[in-house]
Amino acid sequence: MIWIASGGCDGCTMSVLGAASPAIEDLLSGDLTDIPNIELVHPVMSLESGTRYLASLEAAARGEGDGFLLVVEGSLFDRRRAGEGSFSGLGERHGQPIPAEEWVSRLAPRAQAVIAIGTCATSGGIPAAQVM
Template sequence: MALLDTLKGLKMSRRDFMKLGISSAVLLATLDWRHIIRAFAKSAAPFEIPIVWFESQDCAGETSSIVQAVDPDLVDMLTGFTSVMGPGTVKLLFHEAIMLEFGEYSLEILKAAAEGRKLDLLELARESPFGKYYSELVKAGVIPEEHTVVDFSKGFILVLEGSFPVCSTEPGPRTTCMNRNEALYCYIGEEHGKPVTCTEWVRRLLSNALAVVAVGTCAAYGGIRSNKVLEVPPG
């Protein structure tokens, strides 16, 4: 309110206001914003930033937005080359829809992130069916070999897409999840012959995440699945 009152008290003609607006626009247009952003990013993040993008109950709407992005584009995201941060600074290590790894090999990345340990991606690739393609990217210099070892002990950025099911503990005919604490409708991988729920994965990842970013209404507010309306309103 103090700022608003101050602005109201200023006496400025329409001509002076237009001059000020045009001058400000010209000044902003002449700034090298890419250089400014790079300088800020360099000071804010002097080390590699691993990103784990975890999807749960979602429609992949936010993922579709990433696929259609242009600056940086999808290739920049996968290889770690961006116009803002520089080669290898930002690394999208886990995204089940677009990552090179799959199956049990992709779970090794989740486990390393949750446990906060180092992971040699090149060594992991050599043991997997996708190893040929990953090795070719390294040989071509698209992925620098020094960037194939990821240290999750320094933390990572956790991006959440989709809602995460937690069952109601209230007894009744609408109790779901087969009397379990969490829904088995959403799980990734198995341990000791039992499925690991998406909610359990999130619990593990949160313990080592430097920051958490919820993208979309489902991750932020639960989406359609959080709707509490169980019956059609009368009339």
């Protein structure tokens, strides 16, 4: 399972961490019957970081591996509104952040299923609110 976090508060991640039935550690341990073993690639919870974490994303985007579910947390930004800056990024390329929406664009066509979790991912949420 590849989890991409974009524009949000990470509260969806916190909700999953607080789930009790089943608990995330039970899902990841592979101890539950009738549920396949899950490897989680997550920007905060992955054991790997830096280039090794990004290598997992790159491999999945190339279609390598056994297939994956893609979970998107947070809203995906319109990068045209970033001006010379940037919004939510995961990793760097040539010294510039790689936008989260680029990862979603590359990974979604390869995923067996895509899950938008929370109102930020499904309808924009707070980042899409109008400024009064």
